[in-house]
Amino acid sequence: MGAEGGGRRRSLRWGVFAGCGAVLMTGCASMPDSGGLSGVESTPRQEAQVRVFAVPPRENAGPAEIVQGFLEALTSDDPQYEMAQKYLTDGARRRWNPNASTTVLSDGPNPVTQRPVGDQETNDAAYVLTGSRLAVVDEQHAYRPDSGGYSGTVHLTLEKSTRQWRIDSLPPGVVMGKSDFQRNYVSVNKYYFAxxxxxxxxxxxxxxxxxxxxxxxxxxxxxxxxxxxxxxxxxxxxxxxxxxxxxxxxxxxxxxxxxxxxxxxxxxxxxxxxxxxxxxxxxxxxxxxxxxxxxxxxxxxxxxxxxxxxxxxxxxxxxxxxxxxxHGTARRPQYEYFLDGKQRLVRLPSGSTSTEPDPVPGALGEETKKLGAAAVSRDEESAAAVSADGRYLYVGSLVAGASTGDAVLSSEGLSPQDRLITPSWDGGGDLWVEDRDPKHPRLVMLQKGAGQPVEVHTPELDGRVDAVRVAADGVRIALIVEKEHKTSLQIGRIDRERGTDGRLDVSILGLHSVTPQLEEVTAMSWAGDSRLVLVGRESGGVQQLRYVQVDGSTPAGNAPASLTGVKQIAASEDDRLPLVAYSEDGIVRLSAGAQWQKVLKDGTAPIYPG
Structure with a gap:
């Protein structure tokens, strides 16, 4: 729960387990019986084997000590919060549901005296917990980014029967600081079927x-x-x-x-x-x-x-x-792809150290059409490409001798920036692309990459789409959305319905930003079943690469190594494969445990299948 910085040392007991033996380190710092409270100091991130245990309230502890002990008990590894409940009256214990929610604050709750500290005459006391909200985890264990100030009141009473101070009213759920949350909780994917x-x-x-x-x-x-x-x-x-x-x-x-x-x-x-x-x-x-x-x-x-x-x-x-x-992460692409200096689609074996790409089989690997962006189907049998001027979308097979034929879609935008952007394939073989024509902006889906384009409804979209990436499951979509000179990464659900006339109706619903702390997002790619990698910056900050979960949380582990001048980035759902980026050095690659390596100076638009 608490502040990252000053304040008392916590009075929790630390249990350190290694192998079959155990060493228990205990300590109980003294707490004030009266007066103000300092913020609860956040526990530094600990290794997985470290366990934290709470202590019960001390006999005749004052209101300040009771509040402090309760807040610290919330950050322990007590399965049913039994120790935290010892700080409550019987009535508060029956009403309190610690599983209702977990509120995550940037620096933990800071208890502020609301009224003069209680004593034997007034028989009650109150403190207001304050802080800055970062997120809320609800009763379904779902994470949601949040912002703004937090305020919750803790009221205490001096029990008549025991003459001990106990909490009789408190905010719902559990509240704690960011580092305590990272130590106590882990993000896990549960799996359903589309x-x-x-x-x-x-x-x-x-x-x-x-x-x-x-x-x-x-x-x-x-x-x-x-x-x-x-x-x-x-x-x-x-x-x-x-x-x-x-x-x-x-x-x-x-x-x-x-x-x-x-x-x-x-x-x-x-x-x-x-x-x-x-x-x-x-x-x-x-x-x-x-x-x-x-x-x-x-x-x-x-x-x-x-x-x-x-x-x-x-x-x-x-x-x-x-x-x-x-299973998305079980698909290992055969190749990584990008456009070379001749503006044709080329490829390298995935995971290899080779820096000499080969043109893909078929017309998209030839020099007959100058390309500006491309996407390869997840089975790597087909590819879609946007012409260099952004006006036309072509689809062709990745087999020798295959032609692209006529464009399957065209844009009427007046400039390349107002036309078609990089397309994306879902796991079912459908192709998605955004037309940025200001007079008729539209997100379009082509079933199996062909046929009559289906215009996708986006009733909750507020802004202009800069990038589109569909998840392998075909039911989630990531968009970079621009509004008022700011860009955000948003995730939406893909809803498909057949009308009575047999026509397919497709909508993007449940759109929400997963990067509220960033002012700018310039590139992104799916990098796992529920993880994306992005290029962005905070207000007043510098460009950075980072991972983000689809719920807006930051996954455990290190962010990608820094790289300057990143314009585009590509990742595979198989995290054993390297990141590939287009930067001021051309096409570069980052493998696990290594530094960024140059692949091709004259190359752009890196992609993995999808």
Whole structure:
């Protein structure tokens, strides 16, 4: 909870676990019995094995000490906040729901005396918690960026029966500072199936990631299983579906789950799932496997689901899960692509150190048309390219001798900046492109890259689109939107419906910015199932590269190494592959653990399939 800076040392107990042994370091700093309170000092980011335990209220502690101890107890690893509840009256304990929300502040809550500190005569006291909001995690564990001031009142009373100060009124949920939140919580993708995207080859379903935050050291496996069973978060729910029957939950009495020494997880379910067939059960197990794959140190390699009577319902391992559903990060592109100095589409084997690209097979790799931007389908069998002047969109096969034919779309914009921009392919093979013609701006989708263009409805769009990237799942879209000389990265849901006349109606809904702290975003690319990489800057700041989650949070790990003059950037959903960028040095590449390396001086528009 607290301020990044001055203030007392915290009185929490620190438990450090290594291997089979444990060393417990305890200390309880003295707290004032009266007077003002300082902000609760944020705990520096700790390694995963560090556990933090709270202490109960001291006998005859004053109001200030009670408030301070309660705030610190909220940042501990106490599973049910039992120690924090010891600072509350019986009535407040019954009313308080710590799981209702978690408010994240930039520097933690600063308690300010609202009225003279209580004593034995007044029998009550009050403090106002203040701070700057960064985000809120709701009861579904969904993260949402927030801003503005925070204010919440904590009221205390001197209990008649015990003559001890206790909190009898407090803000809802939990509140803590940014660094405590980063230490206590971890972002995990739970997986559902895209509800309005056709099945792929062999009947494979398309998975869609739904990131949530759970407490990292408080049984995260059980928390994630329970969260998955409850269904998608509200934002994703309209375009995602779960194979678990409505009402499915863990069997009564099951409070903790953990994989065995063979990395197999057994999940006992209630009666709602007793009658599902093997196909549906396998899909349920696949959702669990995808969700839990990175949550434990060794991962979960097999899931067994059990009926309410304890008998086996089905079991599924990782290999079989991949046949049930396509997984964005499981697709490893064969090549990375860009335009060379002759304005033709060229490619390099993905992950290679080669710096000598080859033209792609087909007309787009020839010099017959000067290109300004391109996109390659995720199966790498087709490509779309925008002419150098931005007026025409061509689609061609990536096979020797293939031609592009006539343009599939054209723009009437008067200048290249007011015409077509870089297109994007979704996982179902549909092609998306924005026409920036001021007289008729439109986002267009071409089914399978051909046919009559479908104009996409964007009722919530407020600004001009500078870039479009569709996620592999086909149900989420990222846009760079410009308004009043500022640009933001926004995420929306793709809603597809068939009218009574059979015509496809497509809309982008639920648009929201995931970069409220940035004044400018100039380039972006999907870099995982729920992560993007972007180029941007804060107000008054310098250009920077950073990762951002689709919910607006900052993922764990380091940001990409800095690079000056970045104009375009490309990443693969497979994070084993390098970042590729177009900068003042031409095409450059960044592999894990390395520095940026030059690939080609005369090159632009780097892309991976998608």
């Amino acid at each position: 509800s309005n995207v056709p099945a792929g080859p062999g009947g494979q379903l398309s998975t869609v990631a739904d990131p949530v935050y759970v407490r990292s050291k408080v049984d995260p496996v059980t928390s994630m299983v329970s969260s998955l069973l409850r269904g998608p978060t509200r934002w994703l729910d309209p375009v995602a579906t779960s194979s678990f029957p409505s009402g499915t939950a863990l069997m009564k009495g099951v409070t903790s789950l953990s994989p065995d020494d063979q990395n197999k997880l057994t999940v006992p379910l209630n009666g709602k799932a007793d009658r599902v067939g093997q196909t549906q059960c396998s899909r349920m197990a696949a959702q669990l496997l995808f969700t839990l794959q990175d949550l434990t140190p060794t991962g979960v390699s097999e899931v067994e689901l059990q009926r309410s009577n304890g008998r086996r319902l089905c079991a599924l391992n990782e290999d079989r899960a991949e046949t049930i559903a396509s």
